Amino acid sequence: MLDFEALLKENAAQSEQIARLVEQIASLNDRIRELLAVAQRKRRKPAEPKAPPPPPVVDAEAKAAFEARPKPPVLPPKERGKKKGRRPTGRKPMPEHLEAEEHQLRPDCCEHCGSSDLDVADEVVEEKLHVVKEHQRRRVVKRKTCR
Known part of the structure; x- marks a missing residue:
């Protein structure tokens, strides 16, 4: 029972x-609102x-000269280029x-059955090698099956 009473006091x-702490938070929130x-x-x-500037004042002679100016040439229709691949x-x-x-790697006998009769079934592997400052191509042919 002593533990229970101690827990109630704690x-x-x-709770107090x-x-x-809740009161402090409320006062801090009020201060934040003020700031x-x-x-x-x-x-x-x-x-x-801003209001747009008023249009310029143009006399009748300048207006007639503007309207009588030569028109630009008609543009030819643009040709569409081919699509780039x-x-x-x-x-x-x-x-x-x-x-x-x-x-060319040609074994003397079959790996699976041990017979020496091998068929002409070759596996060809080509790979590109990069040796220091030199490019090479390696082609390896392997016999795979027996009769």
């Missing part, structure tokens, strides 16, 4: 503390739009000017 103390009102009063009013996406094809470094 609860009452915290919360009530005081905001002062700041809004000091703000400049938006400038009124889009740039291709993906990997560029292997450059043909590079020398091919050819390797």
Whole structure:
């Protein structure tokens, strides 16, 4: 029971503390409203739009000369150009000017069954190599199947 009474006292103390904090927050909110009102009063009013200037005074002779001026030539219709093609996406094809470094890997026997009768089923792999300051093309041929 002593713990229960202690909890009640602590609860009452915290309730009083919360009530005081709520009052402080309310007074601070009032102060913020006052400062905001002062700041809004000091703000400049938006400038009124200016009236357009009056049209210039033109005498009859100048007006007649303006209306009798030569008209500009008629513009020819514009020709529409062809649409530009889009740039291709993906990997560029292997450059043909590079020398091919050819390797042919032909095993003596089949990896799976061990027979020495191999069919002519080759896997060709071409790759572009970049060695220091030099571009090369490597072509590797592998035999894959047996009879």
